[in-house]
Structure formats: C-alpha cells, structure tokens
Amino acid sequence: MSVILDVDAPRPSAEQVLKAPKALLHDHLDGGLRPQTILEIAQEIGHELPADDAESLGRWFAESADSGSLVRYLETFDHTVAVMQRAEDIARVARECVEDLAADGVVYAEVRYAPEQHVTGGLTLDEVVSAVQLGFEEGVAAADGKIVVRQLLTAMRHQARSREIAELSVAWRDRGVAGFDIAGAEAGYPPTRHLDAFEYLQRENSHFTIHAGEAFGLPSIWQAIQWCGADRLGHGVRIIDDITVGDDGAVQLGRLAAYVRDMRIPLEMCPHSNIQTGAAASIAEHPIGLLTRLRFRVTVNTDNRLMSQTSMSKEMGALVEAFGYTLEDLRWFTINAMKSAFLPFDERLAIIDDVIKPGYAELGAL
Numbered sequence: 001m002s003v004i005l006d007v008d009a010p011r012p013s014a015e016q017v018l019k020a021p022k023a024l025l026h027d028h029l030d031g032g033l034r035p036q037t038i039l040e041i042a043q044e045i046g047h048e049l050p051a052d053d054a055e056s057l058g059r060w061f062a063e064s065a066d067s068g069s070l071v072r073y074l075e076t077f078d079h080t081v082a083v084m085q086r087a088e089d090i091a092r093v094a095r096e097c098v099e100d101l102a103a104d105g106v107v108y109a110e111v112r113y114a115p116e117q118h119v120t121g122g123l124t125l126d127e128v129v130s131a132v133q134l135g136f137e138e139g140v141a142a143a144d145g146k147i148v149v150r151q152l153l154t155a156m157r158h159q160a161r162s163r164e165i166a167e168l169s170v171a172w173r174d175r176g177v178a179g180f181d182i183a184g185a186e187a188g189y190p191p192t193r194h195l196d197a198f199e200y201l202q203r204e205n206s207h208f209t210i211h212a213g214e215a216f217g218l219p220s221i222w223q224a225i226q227w228c229g230a231d232r233l234g235h236g237v238r239i240i241d242d243i244t245v246g247d248d249g250a251v252q253l254g255r256l257a258a259y260v261r262d263m264r265i266p267l268e269m270c271p272h273s274n275i276q277t278g279a280a281a282s283i284a285e286h287p288i289g290l291l292t293r294l295r296f297r298v299t300v301n302t303d304n305r306l307m308s309q310t311s312m313s314k315e316m317g318a319l320v321e322a323f324g325y326t327l328e329d330l331r332w333f334t335i336n337a338m339k340s341a342f343l344p345f346d347e348r349l350a351i352i353d354d355v356i357k358p359g360y361a362e363l364g365a366l
C-alpha cells in the first residue's frame with residue numbers, strides 16, 4: 001500500500017478522481033443545496049435572498065462563509081434552512097443531494113441535518129425525517145441504486161433538544177437513520193452539555209459522532225471521546241495540538257492523540273471547510289497531511305458543498321495536488337470511511353469488496 005508516499009507513483013487525473021468510488025461520512029443536507037433550488041423555493045414562499053441569480057447566490061454563500069469564524073460561517077445557514085420548511089421542499093433537497101453525490105462518484109454517504117430546524121412551517125420532527133427519507137429513496141432510484149445513503153440526525157449544541165433527537169434517531173434506525181450527531185457553535189457549548197442524549201444512545205447500542213476539535217481544541221475532543229463515548233469525531237482537526245514534531249522530524253504523540261490513533265477513532269476531516277472557518281491555513285498546511293502520514297484513521301469529507309463550493313472529487317483532487325496522493329491513497333481514505341460507517345458490518349464489507357476495491361482496480365490502482 002502506498003499510503004504515505006510513493007514519490008514515483010503517478011498522480012491520479014481529475015477524471016480518475018471523479019470516477020473513483022468515494023465514501024462520505026460528513027455532509028450537511030442544509031449545507032449542500034443547489035443555488036437554483038434555493039432561488040426557486042425562496043420565490044414560492046416569499047423568502048428574501050441576498051442575490052437573485054444562481055451564480056451570484058452560490059458566490060454569496062462561498063464568500064460569506066469565508067470569514068475565518070465558525071459562528072459567521074454558520075449564519076449563512078439561515079437561508080438554506082428557511083427554504084427547507086415544507087415537506088415537498090425538504091424531499092426535493094434530499095433527492096437532489098443524492099443525485100449530486102452519485103454524479104460525483106460517491107457510492108456511500110451519511111448525510112446529516114438537524115430536524116429541529118425544520119419545524120417552523122408546522123411539520124413534526126417525524127414528518128421531517130420522513131420527508132428526507134422519501135427524497136433519499138427517490139434520489140437512489142434516480143441514480144439506479146449506484147449509491148447507498150443513510151441519514152444522521154443532528155441536535156444543535158446551543159439548544160436543549162438533544163435527548164429528543166437522539167430518541168428520534170433510535171425510532172428511525174431501521175428506516176434509514178444510521179446515527180446521531182451534535183453540531184453548531186463549539187466554543188461555549190461543550191459536548192457534556194448533552195451527556196443525557198449520549199448515555200441514552202449507548203444504552204440503546206446506537207451510533208453517534210460529535211463535531212469536536214474544529215473551533216475549539218483538545219478539551220472538546222477529550223470530552224467527546226472520554227465523557228460522551230463518541231464513535232467518531234466530526235473534524236477532530238485540533239488533535240494536532242497534542243502532537244509535537246521535533247526539528248529532527250521525530251514525532252511525539254500526547255496521551256489523547258495516542259488514544260485516538262490506538263483506538264482507531266475515525267476523524268471526519270473536511271479540508272476546505274476548515275480553511276473557511278480558520279481551523280487550518282491552507283490545504284498544504286492542513287493537519288490531514290501529518291495525520292495521514294501517522295496513520296490515524298483519516299477520512300475525507302465535504303462538510304458543506306454549497307458554502308465551500310466543493311465536492312468529494314474536489315476535496316480529493318486538492319489533496320492529490322497538495323500532498324501527491326496516489327489512487328492507492330484515495331482508496332485508503334475510502335476504505336477508512338467505509339470501515340467507520342454506521343452501517344452494519346456485512347453491508348460495509350459488501351461495499352468494500354464489491355464496489356470500492358473493483359472500482360479502484362479498474363482505474364489501475366495497485
């Protein structure tokens with residue numbers, strides 16, 4: 001396996017990256033709308049937008065999200081959430097999300113959103129989840145079944161509905177929901193605020209990930225893992241603060257970083273999003289390079305395709321350019337993601353063996 005650099009191996013072309021099967025664990029439904037869809041729904045419901053054509057609107061999202069602050073980045077979601085309040089609109093957004101991911105070569109995706117943010121038009125939480133599921137199933141059918149998609153239900157960390165949302169995720173676990181998450185502003189809202197929800201999920205043998213170590217550092221990661229029992233870390237990029245690289249290149253892991261690596265805790269890394277929120281300076285300087293070299297369980301993700309004007313192919317293409325990754329490295333990220341998915345083991349294995357490995361072999365991966 002070439003992970004961690006075979007300097008002579010050829011770099012995959014953009015076309016190969018697009019064709020390569022990809023697995024996505026961290027993508028927000030309300031962060032991936034098509035600008036044209038936002039315009040059309042906003043017009044129908046009378047919601048005022050900051051731009052009136054799809055191109056300028058797409059640019060507005062990207063520029064506004066480019067602030068260097070997570071809190072200001074999150075303000076842009078006011079407009080996407082506003083157009084996702086009617087069941088038919090939610091289902092449309094969900095369907096288009098699956099179509100867009102499948103067209104980008106994504107073969108497995110866990111897509112998250114916060115049901116509690118979609119009830120201002122009168123829907124119940126249950127109706128919101130049902131609308132998303134309908135859209136996902138339509139999208140999978142439109143993609144001829146070339147993609148498997150599951151929902152993750154997010155609770156907003158500044159609100160107090162996490163236990164209720166955790167229960168919703170368990171109620172839907174055999175009907176398309178694979179797990180739970182908390183998101184939103186990190187500083188000031190530690191994961192332990194939602195301990196009740198996490199303890200409930202553990203008792204239910206359920207799965208959850210926690211956004212941690214993005215806008216706040218090691219204490220957030222430590223709490224997420226050691227107090228709350230997170231199966232995965234959303235971002236987790238600040239784990240780098242517990243790693244020192246000496247002048248001679250020698251690497252030393254602190255106790256927490258060693259734990260994360262030893263226990264193979266998956267890091268849902270989202271390189272472009274981290275640059276926009278100030279968690280990393282550039283792709284080349286993104287900790288994903290070192291963490292991959294140190295063989296943490298790194299996965300590559302989009303976070304918010306609209307706000308970051310990105311896709312799985314763009315994220316992977318940027319990593320190829322910055323770090324010289326090969327097809328074998330991209331396969332490694334993809335298999336890492338599949339191993340870390342909240343799908344039952346046999347279904348994960350089937351995607352790895354029947355879709356991912358043959359897909360990379362066809363492209364000429366060694």
Ligand SMILES: O=c1[nH]cnc2c1ncn2[C@H]1C[C@H](O)[C@@H](CO)O1
Nearest residue numbers: 028030077112113114154183184211
């Ligand atoms: O990167 C993120 N960090 C924390 N919260 C986020 C991030 N991206 C999106 N969110 C929030 C805004 C959405 O409205 C919410 C549910 O998808 O999750």
Ligand SMILES: [Zn+2]
Nearest residue numbers: 183211234303
């Ligand atoms: Zn996120």
